[in-house]
Amino acid sequence: MAPHTLSLLTFFSSLALFPLVLVSSRSLSTPSSRTCILNVTASLHQAKYSSSVTDQSETSIDSPTSSALFTLNLHPRDSLVVHNSSCLYEVSYGDGSYTVGDFIKETLTFDGGDTVEGVALGCGHSNEGLFIGAGGLLGLGGGALSLPSQLNASSFSYCLVDRDSNSASTLEFNSDDSPSQDSVSAPMVKNRQMDTFYYLGITGITVGGETLEVPENAFKIDNDGNGGVIIDSGTAVTRLESAVYELLRREFRKGASHLATAEGVAIFDTCYDLRGQSSVAVPAVELEFAGGKTLQLPAKNFMIPVDLEGTFCFAFAGTASSLSIIGNVQQQGTRVRFDLVNSLVTFEPNKC
Known part of the structure; x- marks a missing residue:
């Protein structure tokens, strides 16, 4: 599989002493660029849903039905509510943040124009917590629904730019670069x-x-x-x-x-x-x-x-x-x- 690259930057939260790491990605069915929080311990890639996007500082998926909502073949458990023949998800995080919404399939576009179809992700209707200025969360964990698992990636890497830097770095999948001598x-x-x-x-x-x-x-x-x-x-x-x-x-x-x-x-x-x-x-x-x-x-x-x-x-x-x-x-x-x-x-x- 060819290498894939995403732009990466650090966002310094005005509400806390701690930086969030953001990654810029793009989908085809809703072709605007969106910014997600990078999380290497999360397995679900999740994006916000909004029926009317008025704040351009936040990105979201415009409509669940624009994202091939009904093509993901899941069998909802009895405890999940079935809504318009879709499967709902609910994920909570250690800091109390949570997201609830629809499971969908999307096409992701990487820097350079490479696309990956059929990426399963969550389209969040209800999102609470530290998702400041971001359109969602990019899950890079080891679970089956994480982005590396869905890409069948053999490797991935990131470099988090310094918290006081205005520059961006990259998130890379399947890079052929050899580690440096001082690694x-x-x-x-x-x-x-x-x-x-x-x-x-x-x-x-x-x-x-x-x-x-x-x-x-x-x-x-x-x-x-x-x-x-x-x-x-x-x-x-x-x-x-x-x-x-x-x-x-x-x-x-x-x-x-x-x-x-x-x-x-x-x-x-x-x-x-x-x-x-x-x-x-x-x-x-x-x-x-x-x-x-x-x-x-x-x-x-x-x-x-x-x-x-x-x-x-x-x-x-x-x-x-x-x-x-x-x-x-x-x-x-x-x-x-x-x-x-x-x-x-x-x-x-x-x-x-």
């Missing part, structure tokens, strides 16, 4: 209880050259499918199981003790007053993968500004869940390649 690969770990997420084989975290003494099973999936570490473009900052985060925070604070501290902001509890300074030294943070590979994070990917006064915060947070998440702030400026054949995730710095 770092991590094995995907299979969770038989959850096929949607991409789990990484992380073995440790290093701060300032010192490897954290984390609990033995801190990054492992248990027999019930709980725990492990996933990579996600829809989560902003990396969330670590609370015991691991406390170790990380302690070591970072120790290495940054020369910096003036500031009050915490939102979920960030480790912040610094850097007003008037053009550069500062902070401890290096590295992720260690199975196989001995190490990914050093750029300082700008874990020390981020949270106001205009010079307050910067350590962009990690704890979670009561046993599941840890590598968020999009830590991925910015790096091309992330998902090799679905060889079960590898490769990080290529500065390859946007």
Whole structure:
């Protein structure tokens, strides 16, 4: 299958400290370009439905019937309402966002004019949550309804541009490009209880050259499918199981003790007053993968500004869940390649 490319950009939400990643796509039956939130842990590609589009800042599918609504052969469960011979869907997300609407089939057009017919997606009638300025959500997860699965893609990659950049990057499928020499690969770990997420084989975290003494099973999936570490473009900052985060925070604070501290902001509890300074030294943070590979994070990917006064915060947070998440702030400026054949995730710095 030939490579496909979509335009990609970062949208900084005015309602939160966290960026959303948007992707621009196009359909043939309603040929206007639409912008969707990129989500690597979601399996359903969903677009808003509107009977009358008046706000050009948001994109949507003009009518369910314009999108070959009745060509998807599904057998609705008794719990689903059948509406005009169509099958309804309902999806909810971890942040409380949800979407309800019709299952449809669409033709997608990629940059360069390539088209793919018969892509199943949700046409959302009722959408709530953080879909700011977007016409929907592009699901890149491992489930059968995700876009990579429907394209039968052997690989896909994206590069999230820096949050303060006005430029765009690309989302690519089936690229023939070889990873660069400075790339770092991590094995995907299979969770038989959850096929949607991409789990990484992380073995440790290093701060300032010192490897954290984390609990033995801190990054492992248990027999019930709980725990492990996933990579996600829809989560902003990396969330670590609370015991691991406390170790990380302690070591970072120790290495940054020369910096003036500031009050915490939102979920960030480790912040610094850097007003008037053009550069500062902070401890290096590295992720260690199975196989001995190490990914050093750029300082700008874990020390981020949270106001205009010079307050910067350590962009990690704890979670009561046993599941840890590598968020999009830590991925910015790096091309992330998902090799679905060889079960590898490769990080290529500065390859946007």
